[in-house]
Amino acid sequence: MAIVNTLLFFILLTVTTSTSSPFHFQHLNVEEEIAATKLKNPPKQPDNLEDKDAKWKLQLFHRDKINTGPHKDHTARFNQRIKRDVKRVTSLLHLRRQNNSNTYSYTEAAEEASFGSDVVSGTEEGSGEYFVRIGIGSPATYQYMVIDSGSDIVWVQCQPCDQCYNQSDPIFNPALSASFAGVSCSSAVCDQLDDAGCHQGTCRYEVAYGDGSYTRGTLALETITLGRTLIRNTAIGCGTWNQGMFVGAAGLLGLGAGPMSFVGQLGGQTGGAFAYCLLSRGTASSGSLQFGRQAMPLGAAWVPLIPNPFFPSFYYVGLSGLGVGGSRLNISEDLFRVTDLGDGGAVMDTGTAVTRLPTVAYNAFRDAFLAQTTNLPRAPGVSIFDTCFDLNGFVTVRVPTVSFHFSGGQILTLPARNFLIPADDVGTFCFAFAASPSGLSIIGNIQQEGIQISVDGANGFVGFGPNVC
Template structure:
């Protein structure tokens, strides 16, 4: 009887302990672990290379608009009309993405000292907007790249055009086209303005813009919005300016958490140096988030320590932390969260943390090491509305606002 009573007591204590853990977990701002739907991810890898996939507009929660706002449809590269003509398996798709990402990264880093270059000339660009320019409107695909400092398109006459699938825009065919002079405020404000026959070759003006990047493997679309109001539940972080260059917008990132625990490293490793080096930028054109090597090593090790129950697999391309999830329908993934000033945190969904690299069940941690500059890439931004407010110098992250 005493043994039975003791057993009941232990069971009661265990139940109460579990309840206590559940209550504690539910009251925390973010779950320390999340469930990755492996089966659904692998099914999506099979569908994305299907020639029958086509983009569909899905704007579940559009941002509040104002009288001078503009909204454009935004789609991933895989949903472009010709996206599946040369890709016949997911491994090839992944390798092509990573090759473009590496080319884009090198271009991004070189812009500090080089003239503006087209990302498309390097087959870059992972998200595109279909934009109507002029009247009557000429429909053009434009790359969405927040790592570039200007918005521009090729126009006739074009002496050194790079190849593009759409016809080169003819400004003389538009009844609303008007030249800006080289001395206009819009042209003078550019870092590297260019003139042709007394006319400025660039720009568009907006005090704010936002976008939401849908899953790169989906055939869905979202929106790119100008002069719209940020969602009320946004996590706001300061936009910082680099005294050495106006090319990029930096964000005040202060730390990283893995599985609810802060990864310990000096905050200075994420800060911009007095010489303008280092710091963190948010770039929709970079696929994989790059962290300063010292920071990446610590984040990776923390992630590995919390995924020891998952079957490890060899590295893949630039990824050094991979898992064989082919025998699992679900996987328990530690939450990776980015910390900003004032204790504000953005937690990444499991699908933004580990991604499939083939169609057979190999998944990898979608982070990599870099030099002094850290970059929050588009894999980690998926499913979030990212708002840039230049009038008030902040960037805002709003999960689930596509």
């Protein structure tokens, strides 16, 4: 493992302001990646999961660490992950169409979500890839929450349930919390909601997701506990009517750029800043999520955030090009720009697994990679991946570097395991990118794994590195 960490460290040093990378090729350890597909039983986690040496810091878990469902086989888990991913991307594109047309409401989405269906256990399939464990209420009851950089609301399932999906912890009971307070319809907090309603003077919220998941209930002010830190009067959705599959999670911790997200509500307490490390596959350790300016590292490569008034909740970055084997491809920067109508652009998203690129850019990217991997035996495509290799019997393979180029000259060169991923446990590896059905580019969590990522929303930058996770 020390060799792997050293290799990743040197790869991340290629985040530079130069126009070419000194590393043109790297090695993928095939045997290690196949071994990492085997699930290990995680130790039972205590309720209080904070880093004792850091304020505002939480451990971050991949769904496979807390999933007790039946999908122990890597191929089955891989296929389920890609199915979730397709739904996620579809929902992002649907949201954009909804915003542009202004004819589709959350209520209409809820009616499409088929509320009459049976409750499905969230531990079996489900939305969400990464989770934290936080305390809700006074006294705190600890719950697993999905984190989502593309969502703005914080919500949790609440008793008494009109309809709730199964979760791994007891459903939060607001009647037992001394700090729970409903929000009135006339409150400024209620006005912040996109689709607020009113029932008997209490503010109502509702959110629908593209995979059919849905939550509806009352808006409340409640105390959130992060480790030993109490955040009082946090606006949360108390969902009594919920449909979804959230892998046993109690709800969702929105980390989007809007005012109602957890980051937005923390505001001046944390300076609009947070950082995360998505743990790499097969590692025994957890990742991390930390709020506050103290989480902003020295030596990171800072890339500008691009404002998009049409979609203010998302973190758009200034992607300008792609590189393979140390050379930047001849792809127009216009393919990655945000248009005057808010279309296009490149979004950093923790909820999307596989990076999506406009079709013209993806085809050029894939073809350049194939041109430098003619020595590797090809395999049939798998699911959304049209470029796969049969690496059965290989110990390591030599592959060209793959890079993102950003406005301002920064280059992020990815570790090999972040772009060649095992589709099964017998040696089929796929190029982990796909064509976008629209002009929107999405930088997914597979490409983010193992890289320290910092979001400085107040100053408008995202940082990569300098450390690895």
